[in-house]
Amino acid sequence: MNIVEVRRLSKQFELHILKEKRIQALESIDLDIAEGEIIGLTGKSGSGKSSLMKCLYRTYLSSAGHIFYRTGQGRVIDLASAGDHEIIQLRKTEIRYCSQFLSVIPRVSAVDVVSEPLMPILKDRAIAQEAAKDLLERLGLPKGLWDAYPVTFSGGEQQRINVARAIISRPRLLLIDEPTASLDTRTKDVVIDLIRSLKTAGTSVLCISHDEYVLDRLSDRRLHLQSGRIVHSIQPSL
Amino acid sequence: MSMQQHPWLLRVENLTKIYGEPGPDTLSKTGPSFESNICPDTDSIVACADVSFDLYPGEVLGIVGESGSGKSTVVKLLCFDMEPSVGNAWLRPYMDGAVDMLHVSGQQKRFIRHHLMGVVYQNPRDGLNFRFSSGGNIAEKLIMAGHMHVGRIRERASFLLEKTEVPIRRMDDLPASFSGGMQQRVQIAKAIANHPPLLFLDEVTTGLDVSVQAKVLDLIRELQQELGVAMIVVSHDLSVIRMLTDRTLVMKNGRVVESGLTDQILQDPQHPYTQLLVSSLL
Amino acid sequence: MTPYTKYQSRYNFAFIDESTKKEIRRKLLKAIAIPGYQVPYSSPEMPIARGWGTGGLHVTLSLIGKEDVLKVIDQGSDASVNACNLREFIQSMTQCQTTYDTVDATLIQSRHRITEEALREDQIFIFQVPQPEPLRSVERYEFKTRQMHGEADYAKMWVSLYESFVRHGDIMLGAGYPVKVNGRYIMAPSPIPRWDIPNLSQAKTLYLFGAGREKRLYAVPPFTTVEPLEFEDVKFNIEQFGDQRCYKTKYTRAFLDELYLDDGSRMHVVNDSNFLDKLEAGAEVNPFFNPYLAKIDL
Numbered sequence A: 001m002n003i004v005e006v007r008r009l010s011k012q013f014e015l016h017i018l019k020e021k022r023i024q025a026l027e028s029i030d031l032d033i034a035e036g037e038i039i040g041l042t043g044k045s046g047s048g049k050s051s052l053m054k055c056l057y058r059t060y061l062s063s064a065g066h067i068f069y070r071t072g073q074g075r076v077i078d079l080a081s082a083g084d085h086e087i088i089q090l091r092k093t094e095i096r097y098c099s100q101f102l103s104v105i106p107r108v109s110a111v112d113v114v115s116e117p118l119m120p121i122l123k124d125r126a127i128a129q130e131a132a133k134d135l136l137e138r139l140g141l142p143k144g145l146w147d148a149y150p151v152t153f154s155g156g157e158q159q160r161i162n163v164a165r166a167i168i169s170r171p172r173l174l175l176i177d178e179p180t181a182s183l184d185t186r187t188k189d190v191v192i193d194l195i196r197s198l199k200t201a202g203t204s205v206l207c208i209s210h211d212e213y214v215l216d217r218l219s220d221r222r223l224h225l226q227s228g229r230i231v232h233s234i235q236p237s238l
Numbered sequence B: 001m002s003m004q005q006h007p008w009l010l011r012v013e014n015l016t017k018i019y020g021e022p023g024p025d026t027l028s029k030t031g032p033s034f035e036s037n038i039c040p041d042t043d044s045i046v047a048c049a050d051v052s053f054d055l056y057p058g059e060v061l062g063i064v065g066e067s068g069s070g071k072s073t074v075v076k077l078l079c080f081d082m083e084p085s086v087g088n089a090w091l092r093p094y095m096d097g098a099v100d101m102l103h104v105s106g107q108q109k110r111f112i113r114h115h116l117m118g119v120v121y122q123n124p125r126d127g128l129n130f131r132f133s134s135g136g137n138i139a140e141k142l143i144m145a146g147h148m149h150v151g152r153i154r155e156r157a158s159f160l161l162e163k164t165e166v167p168i169r170r171m172d173d174l175p176a177s178f179s180g181g182m183q184q185r186v187q188i189a190k191a192i193a194n195h196p197p198l199l200f201l202d203e204v205t206t207g208l209d210v211s212v213q214a215k216v217l218d219l220i221r222e223l224q225q226e227l228g229v230a231m232i233v234v235s236h237d238l239s240v241i242r243m244l245t246d247r248t249l250v251m252k253n254g255r256v257v258e259s260g261l262t263d264q265i266l267q268d269p270q271h272p273y274t275q276l277l278v279s280s281l282l
Numbered sequence C: 001m002t003p004y005t006k007y008q009s010r011y012n013f014a015f016i017d018e019s020t021k022k023e024i025r026r027k028l029l030k031a032i033a034i035p036g037y038q039v040p041y042s043s044p045e046m047p048i049a050r051g052w053g054t055g056g057l058h059v060t061l062s063l064i065g066k067e068d069v070l071k072v073i074d075q076g077s078d079a080s081v082n083a084c085n086l087r088e089f090i091q092s093m094t095q096c097q098t099t100y101d102t103v104d105a106t107l108i109q110s111r112h113r114i115t116e117e118a119l120r121e122d123q124i125f126i127f128q129v130p131q132p133e134p135l136r137s138v139e140r141y142e143f144k145t146r147q148m149h150g151e152a153d154y155a156k157m158w159v160s161l162y163e164s165f166v167r168h169g170d171i172m173l174g175a176g177y178p179v180k181v182n183g184r185y186i187m188a189p190s191p192i193p194r195w196d197i198p199n200l201s202q203a204k205t206l207y208l209f210g211a212g213r214e215k216r217l218y219a220v221p222p223f224t225t226v227e228p229l230e231f232e233d234v235k236f237n238i239e240q241f242g243d244q245r246c247y248k249t250k251y252t253r254a255f256l257d258e259l260y261l262d263d264g265s266r267m268h269v270v271n272d273s274n275f276l277d278k279l280e281a282g283a284e285v286n287p288f289f290n291p292y293l294a295k296i297d298l
Helices: A049-057 A084-093 A110-122 A125-138 A155-167 A185-200 A212-218 B071-078 B106-115 B134-144 B150-163 B180-191 B210-227 B238-244 B262-267 B272-279 C005-010 C018-033 C054-063 C081-094 C142-150 C155-168 C194-200 C273-281 C291-297
Strands: A002-015 A021-034 A038-043 A064-070 A076-078 A095-098 A173-177 A204-208 A221-226 A229-234 B010-019 B045-055 B060-064 B086-091 B117-120 B198-202 B230-235 B247-252 B255-261 C069-074 C107-111 C124-128 C179-181 C185-187 C206-211 C216-220 C226-228 C256-260 C266-270
Touching: A002 A049, A021 A049, A021 A204, A021 A229, A038 A049, A038 A185, A038 A212, A049 A095, A049 A173, A049 A204, A084 A095, A084 A110, A084 B247, A084 B255, A095 A155, A110 A125, A110 A155, A125 A155, A125 A185, A155 A173, A155 A185, A173 A185, A185 A204, A185 A212, A204 A212, B010 B071, B045 B071, B045 B247, B045 B255, B060 B071, B060 B238, B071 B198, B071 B230, B071 B247, B106 B117, B106 B134, B106 C142, B117 B180, B134 B150, B134 B180, B134 C155, B150 B180, B150 C155, B180 B210, B210 B238, B230 B238, B238 B262, B247 B262, B247 B272, B255 B262, B255 B272, B262 B272, C018 C054, C018 C206, C018 C216, C054 C081, C054 C107, C054 C124, C054 C206, C054 C216, C069 C081, C081 C107, C194 C226, C266 C273
Parallel strands: A038 A204, A038 A221, A095 A173, A173 A204, B060 B230, B060 B247, B117 B198, B198 B230, C069 C107, C107 C124, C124 C206
Antiparallel strands: A002 A021, A002 A064, A064 A076, A221 A229, B010 B045, B010 B086, B247 B255, C179 C185, C179 C226, C206 C216, C256 C266
């Protein structure tokens, strides 16, 4: 069963302050994501990968088309047109987005950054923090950094925080942008393992990556974007 | 079942405030497309018009706009500092949301204001009585809620001041002797004294030093997470809005020009004014 | 015999013209109907300046009849200049009887004290009030205090009591301690000592308050509950005189004045002069039952 069915999705930016300049980011995208499926999204920068992901997360408003999403309770919601409150609710419980770079609220410790998505679900800070520490341990973040502010961390350390924060609440749909860009091979493998274990539990993943190593080990299927269109879809030949 | 039908905490419809006598075309001749909120026929001033939104329990809603956009007016109308010209608002904990709170008696409004809301103003002098000690200011709220035991009032005031990181030994001092940041903390302690489900924050960090601003924002965020209180945050500062809010209304010339999830407003603004605002963000 | 005959021929009985008396009586009826509520009234010109007892005088003059027996007291004494002048004026305008004895009076006009002797149903007690607004110390605008009364919004008043307690360890209000009347309005009892506050509650007599300068009348009808504001853990109490007693009579159960003698020593004496005289003469007295006195005895 598909968790997401994107139909004729288009995204166009109208830049009023640049003399009404228009930029076509996505054009008539059709895409199905099955439950428990991991899709690798590839393409040059500017091809629309991030735009597609942000449309799914509603950080971007779609210009045309539909994004049908099947909730855990079996309701179908069009993410392109649903009310803001519905989207907020889904973000809290089902859909998580992990951007390329960690952008967190300043002056919050690593453990709190990671455990925050669990708070509305568990409502117990101590338990949420335990789960966060567990995850940070597996991702090899030095213990000394757990209570520090991630703003000061290296790229690789921030990346680990970012990934941990995205997966800790075991979302039904995970949108993840370059999860391993600045990680060493050992940590890459941990991330791959963690995401695959989510998949076994039913999570569907849309993953942008340039890393063949990761794409090979992670994705069930690859989509290649060019100028806002899906140009080909590669099924791994097993 | 009724919660399913009405999940909102606060519902606002057509909130409008006009100064002076409006003419028949006042609303249609003012607003962002005219770059003005002054009616050309009657010279009446449309402080805000047709503002409608739902606020959910625990939600943080931002209202952003330049000075004169009407954002503070919206808050002042909702916390009864001003009377609206037109408009209705329902608050779930008041009469189960069945009675328009903007059209009840002054006594009822005062009850709502002091039991179901907290307000933190830009200027601490608007939210605090400078003739009373900081503890006395908190006591005022508690007394309004029927607490008549000095010992317990002081206990609760100490707890709240500790929570907002005001040294407890300053409890019996006048707020005039406090720094600006500490005055805001006392205001916040007073605002949350009666566990209100709804908090209004009107430009609370404007005018504070950057480092003090950061600490006040941290406090607000922590309290929000801990208490789960819904908030309406008014600010001209998009970084405050980005840090605190889930959803944002953008106002200009007294009207809401755009509303959406805060990350969408910041990354994919639709209205020309919002695009300008976002592009000016440092 | 009396040098005031020329006034009598020129002025109405009891000085004030009948229609103004009627107005004042109507306002008094309203005040009685809403215990503790301040009723605005005309406050007509008097031959004394406003602020010198005109409010009390208005009430007395609009109620007094030829058969009334008048007593005028100023802080416990009938002999002060203010009391004498007011009494003489009223007497000459009405030819009424005057008295020194609390028991004989039908109308008692007083400044800043209630008599020690219990008052009866057939007596009316009239206070001269300088500041009728109990909220004035916390709110300077009249339109706001009226709104606060209207909405029973008394938190600020309570906070000022809280602040007084925090600053001084006690609610430091010597005279004019704010009271709640009939569970509704907060009222200024005029600057009577705290000693007298319990005597306002469930009294047999009618208490009327006149504030001439501020143009307000209010009332505590007989058998109305009047409660001093107090917290659950910080209670109202009357003045404590410790071991002091009246140096003339050794009496302790009355409000005492402090006297400084020429040699610098201090003495205490019963403030209510009529009561003192009766005690000294060994006459029978019938003081108010003051529940707070029981605490002193312990």
